[in-house]
Amino acid sequence: MAESNLPKGYEPEDVEKKWLDHWKENKTFTPDPEADGDPFSIVIPPPNVTGVLHMGHALNLTLQDILCRYNRQLGKNVLWVPGTDHAGIATQNVVERQLKTEGLTRDDLGREKFVERVWDWKEEKGGHILEQIHRMGASVDWSRECFTFDDQRAKAVRKVFVKLFEEGLIYKGNYIINWCNRCHTALADDEVEHSPKPGHFYNVRYKLSDGSGELVVATTRPETMLGDTAICVNPEDDRFNHLIGKTVILPLVGRELPIIGDTYVDMEFGTGALKVTPAHDMNDWELGRKHNLEVIAIFDEAGNVNENAPEKYRGLYKDEARTVIVADLEAEGSLISIEDHEHSVGECYRCKSVIEPHVSEQWFVSMKPLAEKARAAVPSETQIFPSNWEKVYYEWLDNIRDWCISRQIWWGHRIPAWTCEECGELIVSETDPTKCTKCGSSKLTQEEDVLDTWFSSALWPFSTMGWPDETPELAKYYPTSVLITGFDILFFWVARMMMMGIHFQGQIPFKHVYIHALVRDENGKKMSKSTGNVIDPLEMSDKYGTDALRFTLTAFAAMGRDIKLSESRIEGYRHFVNKIWNSARFALMNFDGKKPEASIDDATGLANKWILHRLEEVKVSMREGIEGYRFNEVAQTMYKFIWNEFCDWYLEMIKPDLYSEDESRKAPTLKVLWTVLSETMVLLHPVMPFVTQEIWSVLPGIENGDIATVLYPETRANCISENAVSQMELFQGIVSGVRNIRTELLIAPSKKLEMIMRTSSDEALSLINDNSELVKFLARLETVEAGPDVRGPKASGTAVVQGNEIFIPLAGAVDFESELARLDKEFAKLDKDLIVIEKKLSNDAFVNNAPAAVVAQERERLAEIDDKRAKLTELKNRLISVMK
Numbered sequence: 001m002a003e004s005n006l007p008k009g010y011e012p013e014d015v016e017k018k019w020l021d022h023w024k025e026n027k028t029f030t031p032d033p034e035a036d037g038d039p040f041s042i043v044i045p046p047p048n049v050t051g052v053l054h055m056g057h058a059l060n061l062t063l064q065d066i067l068c069r070y071n072r073q074l075g076k077n078v079l080w081v082p083g084t085d086h087a088g089i090a091t092q093n094v095v096e097r098q099l100k101t102e103g104l105t106r107d108d109l110g111r112e113k114f115v116e117r118v119w120d121w122k123e124e125k126g127g128h129i130l131e132q133i134h135r136m137g138a139s140v141d142w143s144r145e146c147f148t149f150d151d152q153r154a155k156a157v158r159k160v161f162v163k164l165f166e167e168g169l170i171y172k173g174n175y176i177i178n179w180c181n182r183c184h185t186a187l188a189d190d191e192v193e194h195s196p197k198p199g200h201f202y203n204v205r206y207k208l209s210d211g212s213g214e215l216v217v218a219t220t221r222p223e224t225m226l227g228d229t230a231i232c233v234n235p236e237d238d239r240f241n242h243l244i245g246k247t248v249i250l251p252l253v254g255r256e257l258p259i260i261g262d263t264y265v266d267m268e269f270g271t272g273a274l275k276v277t278p279a280h281d282m283n284d285w286e287l288g289r290k291h292n293l294e295v296i297a298i299f300d301e302a303g304n305v306n307e308n309a310p311e312k313y314r315g316l317y318k319d320e321a322r323t324v325i326v327a328d329l330e331a332e333g334s335l336i337s338i339e340d341h342e343h344s345v346g347e348c349y350r351c352k353s354v355i356e357p358h359v360s361e362q363w364f365v366s367m368k369p370l371a372e373k374a375r376a377a378v379p380s381e382t383q384i385f386p387s388n389w390e391k392v393y394y395e396w397l398d399n400i401r402d403w404c405i406s407r408q409i410w411w412g413h414r415i416p417a418w419t420c421e422e423c424g425e426l427i428v429s430e431t432d433p434t435k436c437t438k439c440g441s442s443k444l445t446q447e448e449d450v451l452d453t454w455f456s457s458a459l460w461p462f463s464t465m466g467w468p469d470e471t472p473e474l475a476k477y478y479p480t481s482v483l484i485t486g487f488d489i490l491f492f493w494v495a496r497m498m499m500m501g502i503h504f505q506g507q508i509p510f511k512h513v514y515i516h517a518l519v520r521d522e523n524g525k526k527m528s529k530s531t532g533n534v535i536d537p538l539e540m541s542d543k544y545g546t547d548a549l550r551f552t553l554t555a556f557a558a559m560g561r562d563i564k565l566s567e568s569r570i571e572g573y574r575h576f577v578n579k580i581w582n583s584a585r586f587a588l589m590n591f592d593g594k595k596p597e598a599s600i601d602d603a604t605g606l607a608n609k610w611i612l613h614r615l616e617e618v619k620v621s622m623r624e625g626i627e628g629y630r631f632n633e634v635a636q637t638m639y640k641f642i643w644n645e646f647c648d649w650y651l652e653m654i655k656p657d658l659y660s661e662d663e664s665r666k667a668p669t670l671k672v673l674w675t676v677l678s679e680t681m682v683l684l685h686p687v688m689p690f691v692t693q694e695i696w697s698v699l700p701g702i703e704n705g706d707i708a709t710v711l712y713p714e715t716r717a718n719c720i721s722e723n724a725v726s727q728m729e730l731f732q733g734i735v736s737g738v739r740n741i742r743t744e745l746l747i748a749p750s751k752k753l754e755m756i757m758r759t760s761s762d763e764a765l766s767l768i769n770d771n772s773e774l775v776k777f778l779a780r781l782e783t784v785e786a787g788p789d790v791r792g793p794k795a796s797g798t799a800v801v802q803g804n805e806i807f808i809p810l811a812g813a814v815d816f817e818s819e820l821a822r823l824d825k826e827f828a829k830l831d832k833d834l835i836v837i838e839k840k841l842s843n844d845a846f847v848n849n850a851p852a853a854v855v856a857q858e859r860e861r862l863a864e865i866d867d868k869r870a871k872l873t874e875l876k877n878r879l880i881s882v883m884k
Helices: 012-025 055-073 088-101 110-124 128-135 149-167 222-228 284-293 318-331 369-374 389-398 451-457 470-479 487-505 537-544 545-554 567-592 608-629 631-653 663-684 691-698 724-742 762-770 772-779 818-842 845-851 852-883
Strands: 039-043 077-081 170-180 184-189 190-206 214-219 230-233 247-249 254-263 273-276 333-348 356-364 381-383 417-419 426-428 444-446 481-488 512-515 519-522 564-565 755-756 779-785 796-801 805-810
Touching: 012 128, 012 545, 012 691, 039 055, 039 470, 055 128, 055 481, 055 512, 055 519, 055 545, 055 608, 055 631, 077 470, 088 110, 110 254, 128 537, 128 818, 149 170, 149 426, 149 451, 149 487, 170 369, 184 356, 190 222, 190 273, 190 318, 214 222, 214 230, 214 273, 222 318, 230 318, 247 818, 254 369, 254 805, 273 284, 273 481, 318 333, 369 389, 369 487, 381 389, 389 487, 481 487, 481 608, 487 512, 537 545, 537 567, 545 564, 545 567, 545 631, 545 691, 567 631, 567 663, 567 691, 608 631, 608 663, 608 724, 631 663, 631 772, 663 691, 724 755, 724 762, 724 772, 724 805, 755 772, 762 772, 762 779, 772 779, 818 845
Parallel strands: 039 077, 230 254, 381 512, 481 512, 519 564, 755 779
Antiparallel strands: 039 481, 170 184, 170 356, 190 214, 190 247, 190 333, 230 273, 247 254, 417 426, 417 444, 755 805, 796 805
């Protein structure tokens, strides 16, 4: 056992490194699936291998760690699996940028060498975020670290792909997908970020082929008109329904287009006539399939106009094509007008390039059969917190489209499908085939595409447990207990895990899903590098300690409410860490290296009975808060108990006992102090693991030196005392009342006063008589007189506490004449400053021409003076009233 003392100041850097190394070396958080204890398991949302820790990660990790450390305290068999995601497009982009600095492209290396290069990068740089997770104190089992692209996960991915293919739930076909011209790959709907952008409506004239008139069509993308294959109107629209069945001439091209009718067309939008371009619009694709329209793609994969367009436009990038086409439409008289119009634009979530709908052959998962069971499982088997996210979850599943899972990149799980060059047979297999299953040929070509990163992530809850092997971990820890994640991947990840877990395990992957809020800056703005308002969690940990950062995030993690974070808040909770440290140092000095042997049952006095009662209430509040995911209440409970009650009141109230030579008073109080301090460290440990562990390690008489493995403190029904609470409320009111009088009348703290209290009940009189010495000690009083009939002199400071009147005689305590003279000088100084500021603010030239910040500063000074003047007036009136 370490020496029972603490340094004067808490140095988090040294303490954190010491205990992080200790926990990792001793495998403190590596559970045995064969051991006793109900299972509690969490799989970490795997951060991208390219990532660095940000405040969203820090919040997520803190909340998960609180749950894991708390459930270990309950005696549960806890597994928290760490890992990272191979992040296909993101990682490939990083390495391609690296190659670019060397004057190379991935094509220069070839697929095999390029993938080797990515693995080299992953081994060298890809573990940084795991080191940062370690820094946050995450009590994960590092021996079970996983990677979505390691061998075991690859085995699981292949098995799932093959089974879904055999079940007819994976298919290959031509379909319109989201295409990134920059990344040269398909993207799922969820990987497209939509935001409003300024644009235009181009009103274009399409002449009827029979020369009988024209239709005006409004479009935001005139460049795609080269691929138009129809004009659509609403059959209920009397303006146009008589034209259904006729044809128009496509401007600039001359091709005839049929006019079709469909109620999909909004008669109030644009002109009420819609151009249909199935190859370049998701909705037009569906219209085209419904009406059997031709599909004409006029852009290649790079976004350049292809051979399907008139020769004049071929080779132009789509933005250039728009400019040329608009000019040509105007020249031939087909462009009627251009109107400003804001519309939603989809961008690649990785490179922010504008997405181009693109028709190509891709692999898909048929989602509706999987979605039905995932929908039915909420909330009957899986609960989402806060529950308002259930509606969003349902809406997505109810409107789900098939999932495009193929990606045209090289880094990722390559699709396990081969085509026979001799007979064209498609072979999908868990193992690499050597011969065609149909003709026996060995000429097999594997699919070039890889799987969407989210495909492997969707298997995470059971693949991390060793599936498809039948492992002890899978039997013990699946389904997992809870998933903590951000709302932004509710669809990307959560819903897909639900589908895959139910389909392959026959069980939901997690019982609870807690959706945490965003961490914003102090003004409520989203943190971003471009705005310059990012707060780096590692920097904050270095500056204020990880415990202060964790406690701050916990304190503001109210369910369903975004966190407004500032560095000053973290600094403020660093003071709380110091308060805990100093209170422990005070206690340790009094323990004198020995565990108190007395019994808390022998402890007397209001302070001991009250703090033991409050400790029992805190135990209940902490359990209810953590189990209800009300993390902010957990932090508030501990803050109030430690700072306001334990430090500010209890430690002060027991000083007479601690300094007493009467062992019958001192020994039981020391035991209560030891009990409250030790159990408080255990209660606080899930939120602040480092400072609690360091204090725990030097507490005398501790048998288990690792607080992370200590059980939750047992309840003591015999310590519940509502009477102690009501007595303490009155006691605090009396002491605070005297302190307020002293503060308001500017009486020096060193000046001992007299107190006269007219009591309103026998209970109040008994309380003041039993604790008169303690009242004197805390309120700095010379004498205390109490009774139902006493009354103080006219010149008294007064307060009323629960119907009891407190009088503090002021004769000799306050020099009224000097104090009034001092106040008059204060008024004179304030009035002088007031004249100067009011003169500035009444000057229009100053208000209109001075910098806004300067004018605002003067107004703030004016408000401060008004506030200070009001307080001085109140004090002056108070002095005059007690003099009368």
